[in-house]
Amino acid sequence: MSARRLLVLNGPNLRRLGTREPDVYGAATFDDLEALCRDTARRLDLTAEVRQTDDEAELVRWVHEAADEQLPIVLNPAAFTHYSYALRDALAQRTAPLVEVHISNPAAREEFRHTSVVASVATGTIAGFGLMSYVLAIQAVAEMLTVQNRTHATP
Ligand code: DQA
Numbered sequence: 258m259s260a261r262r263l264l265v266l267n268g269p270n271l272r273r274l275g276t277r278e279p280d281v282y283g284a285a286t287f288d289d290l291e292a293l294c295r296d297t298a299r300r301l302d303l304t305a306e307v308r309q310t311d312d313e314a315e316l317v318r319w320v321h322e323a324a325d326e327q328l329p330i331v332l333n334p335a336a337f338t339h340y341s342y343a344l345r346d347a348l349a350q351r352t353a354p355l356v357e358v359h360i361s362n363p364a365a366r367e368e369f370r371h372t373s374v375v376a377s378v379a380t381g382t383i384a385g386f387g388l389m390s391y392v393l394a395i396q397a398v399a400e401m402l403t404v405q406n407r408t409h410a411t412p
Pocket residue numbers: 269270333334335336337338358359360361362363370
């Protein structure tokens with residue numbers, strides 16, 4: 258059986274990791290993040306496609322693609338987390354697990370970051386562990402897919 262596909266989607270400003278507010282987001286670059294996600298996924302027999310966009314419409318299109326192809330998503334919506342109802346409505350159509358991730362812990366930051374319009378349509382959220390948030394999220398997806406397969410397996 259070929260490795261199961263997983264989309265790791267990233268919203269605005271995340272390609273600037275490494276130079277963007279390193280005191281908050283760390284020194285690792287987006288390339289480092291991509292390599293970490295792909296390696297983590299590979300070890301769990303998943304193939305991760307890591308994408309980033311600053312464009313809400315493009316992100317919504319990727320979410321539609323995932324819904325149509327029943328692909329699990331690890332999503333860092335970045336600032337869209339806090340106000341994008343378009344993204345939230347797209348994610349509500351999901352047909353596979355969705356893990357919301359954040360590098361920082363938005364609950365411990367400014368007031369406007371305390372609201373996630375995405376959280377209620379996600380399977381769950383992992384935040385505050387730096388890039389390790391993505392590792393934990395990919396592990397959670399792998400675990401959920403294993404449980405699903407076991408449940409649907411014919412005896
Ligand atoms: C973020 C947190 C958001 O509040 C912020 O807008 C981001 C990054 C994080 O990963 O910690 O761009 O999603």
